[in-house]
Amino acid sequence: MEEWEIKEAKENTSSSIVNRSCENLECYMVLTKAEKTAIGSICFLAGPITLLENALVLGVITATATLRQRPSYLFIASLALADVFASCFFTTSFLDFHLFRRRDGPTAYLFKLGGVTMAFTSSVGSLLLTALDRYLCIHQASSYKVLLTRRRALLSLLSLWSATIFISFLPLMGWRCPTVLSPQCSHLFPYINQGYLACWTTFILVLLALILWAYVLILWKAHRHVSSMTSLQGAAGTGQARMRMDIRLARTFGLILLILVGCWLPALSFMLADVSVLLTHTQQRAFAFCSTLCLVNSAVNPLLYALRCRELRVALLQLLQRLCETGRCTKTTDDLTTELPSTEDICTAFTENDELPKTRTTRLNSISEIVKHSEAEL
Numbered sequence: 001m002e003e004w005e006i007k008e009a010k011e012n013t014s015s016s017i018v019n020r021s022c023e024n025l026e027c028y029m030v031l032t033k034a035e036k037t038a039i040g041s042i043c044f045l046a047g048p049i050t051l052l053e054n055a056l057v058l059g060v061i062t063a064t065a066t067l068r069q070r071p072s073y074l075f076i077a078s079l080a081l082a083d084v085f086a087s088c089f090f091t092t093s094f095l096d097f098h099l100f101r102r103r104d105g106p107t108a109y110l111f112k113l114g115g116v117t118m119a120f121t122s123s124v125g126s127l128l129l130t131a132l133d134r135y136l137c138i139h140q141a142s143s144y145k146v147l148l149t150r151r152r153a154l155l156s157l158l159s160l161w162s163a164t165i166f167i168s169f170l171p172l173m174g175w176r177c178p179t180v181l182s183p184q185c186s187h188l189f190p191y192i193n194q195g196y197l198a199c200w201t202t203f204i205l206v207l208l209a210l211i212l213w214a215y216v217l218i219l220w221k222a223h224r225h226v227s228s229m230t231s232l233q234g235a236a237g238t239g240q241a242r243m244r245m246d247i248r249l250a251r252t253f254g255l256i257l258l259i260l261v262g263c264w265l266p267a268l269s270f271m272l273a274d275v276s277v278l279l280t281h282t283q284q285r286a287f288a289f290c291s292t293l294c295l296v297n298s299a300v301n302p303l304l305y306a307l308r309c310r311e312l313r314v315a316l317l318q319l320l321q322r323l324c325e326t327g328r329c330t331k332t333t334d335d336l337t338t339e340l341p342s343t344e345d346i347c348t349a350f351t352e353n354d355e356l357p358k359t360r361t362t363r364l365n366s367i368s369e370i371v372k373h374s375e376a377e378l
Contacts, residue, residue, distance in 0.1 A: 124207045267293065
């Protein structure tokens with residue numbers, strides 16, 4: 001009787017191991033027909049939009065000599081390039097695997113996954129460089145141009161992309177699941193080592209935390225600036241109808257951080273859970289939906305970081321004018337300039353501040369110039 005129980009236990013254990021094996025990747029293709037339709041719709045919609053938006057931003061910066069010389073726009077161009085890669089690599093790989101059920105071998109799959117990882121890691125890294133650029137622009141306004149030259153900006157971008165490519169293709173270079181698929185290490189990604197997944201997820205969380213820290217310091221500096229201007233100008237200036245600069249910035253940066261965290265935190269949470277617990281098919285399907293939010297974030301980035309800047313919009317309209325003139329369009333530059341959007345943005349929020357002296361007639365286009373003038377007036 002005891003021998004029979006031992007034999008049955010061994011058979012159950014063997015059966016459990018077989019169930020955990022996934023030689024044909026079926027255990028990762030868990031989406032239902034309705035879920036495939038929903039996710040396919042998201043990808044087919046967000047993918048081309050992301051590609052067109054970021055390609056437009058990248059094209060405008062590349063075609064405009066004045067923008068190419070400024071570190072801020074080099075970082076935005078890096079962000080646009082990373083999001084272009086994300087729209088291509090993620091959309092094709094995700095749809096190919098989940099919708100068309102393509103079963104690649106370890107090398108082909110890890111190469112595709114490395115491309116997706118490179119794109120998203122570079123995107124978050126570029127967001128960090130953009131946040132640090134704005135931090136230096138506010139906190140080191142007097143020495144900003146000395147601290148952040150074009151050469152240093154290019155070196156930082158080279159370092160970012162080199163580190164990103166190296167980290168992203170570590171699984172392809174050998175840091176992969178030692179048991180392959182029998183049993184699988186990760187229940188979210190085939191052939192991926194849980195140690196690598198934990199390290200990459202932690203790395204992205206650290207980058208997000210640094211972005212948050214940089215924007216908090218920017219808001220603190222803006223609040224101090226407004227408080228000092230208010231104390232010098234008296235209480236009369238505080239009764240203006242328009243909103244204070246620091247409050248407008250808080251709303252703008254709050255929106256940026258809310259979108260960033262809302263798009264990334266769900267997927268990163270599932271990745272951390274995959275390292276410590278055994279995920280169910282329901283959780284795997286939920287992760288598939290959450291991962292599409294990262295693509296949505298890449299679609300929103302041009303609207304938050306690029307097209308809200310007045311200088312880039314002017315360059316875009318001038319580029320469109322040149323294209324129109326090539327096609328014998330009769331619209332003039334003055335007509336195009338009067339059609340600039342009037343929305344407030346990060347780049348010009350300081351210029352529309354009522355607390356600044358009203359004797360100023362020139363419109364400042366960069367945060368560094370604004371802070372320099374403000375400190376000179378103090």
